[in-house]
Amino acid sequence: MFESAELGHKLSKGQYKRIEPKLRVDLLNAQYQLSQLGKFPVIVLISGVRGAGKGETVNLLNEWMDPRHIHTHAFDNPSDEESERPPMWRYWRALPPKGKIGILFGSWYTAPIIDRVFGRAKARDLLHAVEEINRFEKMLADDGALILKFWFHLSKKAQRKRLKALESDRETRWRVTARDWSFFKLYDRFSRVSEDALRQTSTAWAPWIVVEGSDPEYRAVTAGKTLLEAMKKRLSAWPERRSKKSDAAPLVQPVDKLHILDRLDLSHTLPKKRYQKELAALQGELAKLTRHPKFPQHTVVLVFEGMDAAGKGGAIRRITGAIDARLYHTIPIAAPTDEERAQPYLWRFWRHLPRKGRFVIYDRSWYGRVLVERVEGFAAEADWLRAYSEINDFEQQLARNGAIVAKFWLQISKQEQYRRFKEREKTRFKQFKITPEDWRNRERWDAYQVAAADMIERTGTGHAPWTLIGANDKYHARVKILDTLARALRARLKG
């Protein structure tokens, strides 16, 4: 991939002077159009070898355009808040909102490539990383993001010359460090690993743009023009893009209409006395498990989904009642805020991920995408269909980072829901819990059941399993949930 970036591309100063003023104006204009449309972000990755003009390009783009609408992030070593979360957390944090340009200097490519160059990672680790990156970028692209990945390249000879030149100038000497030379010694290996990684991540939705870095004028104009053309193309194509239909085969429902949830036994009950005893025992065990010496190495991520009035809140409070309040956050998911709406839908769940040694409990979750958003048509078919694998990727990242993930679907019968709705309407302090929307959702009971069955089938994994809870009897449901959670913790902490 680097051959054409070793040809000695050049642009004369005269040519540059003719091109640059118009390019600046056009870029500014594209930027304001992007901002006024406010429908998609532009994500610019700046990567490549040392001395190839990465920093200069970032500065130039900021100078040419309006820096008020550019978010530039340079990634160095992760902060302690970052290093206690999955590696991608710091990049999610830095994603530009719709309408803005985000320039990422250093990116999700840095660690996999460096780790491989220095032998800390095997070939198959890199392969694995590459696959994950492709899926991540696909998700961004599907969400509308325009992704431009620049790789600034120098031939070995050119890099040596460049480092020497920087070193010999009093003004720029500070920029060359021992680390740069130690990297240079590994030039061939670095080049081979990068080329591999680039080839495998140069996708239709996020292709790499390799730029020869030795001539500043050529480099600058290439980066600027590429960005401009990509923005113009996307801006002009925008209106049509939105009317997207999925080309996928439809999810076919079982012809006998029998779903996994129909087979769930809802007749279990637990007498109050036994409930109180078992609850106390389980809460005691849970409390103890949070003081296990290994607990601070894990995050516990709990997801609660279920039909309205299935008892999610009550179950959550039986868990939180057992844990020190400093150790958990409960995140009730309601309508997204406007900051959240300007980001990919998983963003608002990523942002709440806690540091290690903590619980985070989602009362409704990212599964809204394939439940309410699917059923009510808030998400296009193409969008909720791809959510299954996006969600699996997300949860896999959590698990790999040491998270203990447990997901609960609380199932009640349609009759039981009716009984609970009526009871809520009668009880003064429960009235806030029942709204006309609940009654409306109830009318779509069957559609929700189909969606839930699909969800459970497509997102139940070994590292993030669904537990189906027959919840007609609250006592039974709560004990089953606590028991499942305690088992999961025990298996990880003591296993």
Next chain:
Amino acid sequence: MFESAELGHKLSKGQYKRIEPKLRVDLLNAQYQLSQLGKFPVIVLISGVRGAGKGETVNLLNEWMDPRHIHTHAFDNPSDEESERPPMWRYWRALPPKGKIGILFGSWYTAPIIDRVFGRAKARDLLHAVEEINRFEKMLADDGALILKFWFHLSKKAQRKRLKALESDRETRWRVTARDWSFFKLYDRFSRVSEDALRQTSTAWAPWIVVEGSDPEYRAVTAGKTLLEAMKKRLSAWPERRSKKSDAAPLVQPVDKLHILDRLDLSHTLPKKRYQKELAALQGELAKLTRHPKFPQHTVVLVFEGMDAAGKGGAIRRITGAIDARLYHTIPIAAPTDEERAQPYLWRFWRHLPRKGRFVIYDRSWYGRVLVERVEGFAAEADWLRAYSEINDFEQQLARNGAIVAKFWLQISKQEQYRRFKEREKTRFKQFKITPEDWRNRERWDAYQVAAADMIERTGTGHAPWTLIGANDKYHARVKILDTLARALRARLKG
């Protein structure tokens, strides 16, 4: 203040059992009312001595109420992201939005008290901290927050007994550390320092509630009832609260209508040739200053204010053009997002404060409170009047943390603004810059000038000075701004 919390307050288990169920229901109800109203947050501080039931109270409040609407934050040692910002940053981060309850376990009181107990701070440092805290809490209260500060107390004898009891129980032994006993040895000193601090911060808007901590039932019911009554009182009083008028004497304008801005010489000009030369020299110097070995210890906070079309954007770009793009963030201030609207108005500026070694450039700023919000009536008189001192407090915290703060007011004449508006309307790629709102604002020219003059007078400080820029000539303005900035940096880095 602690005398009445050493009386041996008690509640029998029987009494507790009678009171508790109703208290829970009432608290839940108050919580939902709070959430539905969505107009103010409740901030609960949990402080006091070790073993007095702080943790138990936090857990109980979370158990009694709906944890989905409670944000509990425990503050231990600051993370590295926190320790590079002013000490209050981590608390601003944790403030609950309107409609929610925030429980802060550990708070802005912890460090000042501990530092004084261990002799790391002098008496006058504590006094100073106390004054700052009072102003901070006043700001929160003025913004509508209901603040409850609980101090859980134990007599010396009771504390010793409590620690011994914890230690002798196999289940709770882990909770007592060597640190607890080392604190206990300082009981008298700790008690004296805390009592002092509490007395001086027990204000009308945020009084301390000292609770005897030895009896769990008494402690729990006292905390619960106090919180409930405070919420009920505030919720019922809400509608009237909003019709608040300032009792302050009005800001009197000079009877001759002569303002500081009228005296500003707008006739300065700079020929293009000299501009280019001086600009290049200043940008070069600025770039060098950012590589000064002391630079990474400072944050640079720049504020740009001025009438529409005064040239703020252009000036900012002449600064950013000189600096590595990784070192600055430009924050254009537009309408607040809904997450920002749910917080005190300074919150959205606090959130953008960078780590050390960085520039943050606010294109319009917190001064909107005393400019546009004052002139257009978006903020009540009482609110913008108090903003002057709130802003001074904010900037003082920045300065004390090592920030270099520079504020620029760009002044143009009314005729020059007209000329620029017309020019913008004519130039295709500048049209986005001119809106009907700009013309409307122009009609209030005089009111804005009066507001600006008041602002400059009341918020110009040694550590965060205003520089008034005659900006009819853009070249002159930009050079003056860069020169001022370079001087400020030089003084701090080389001084």
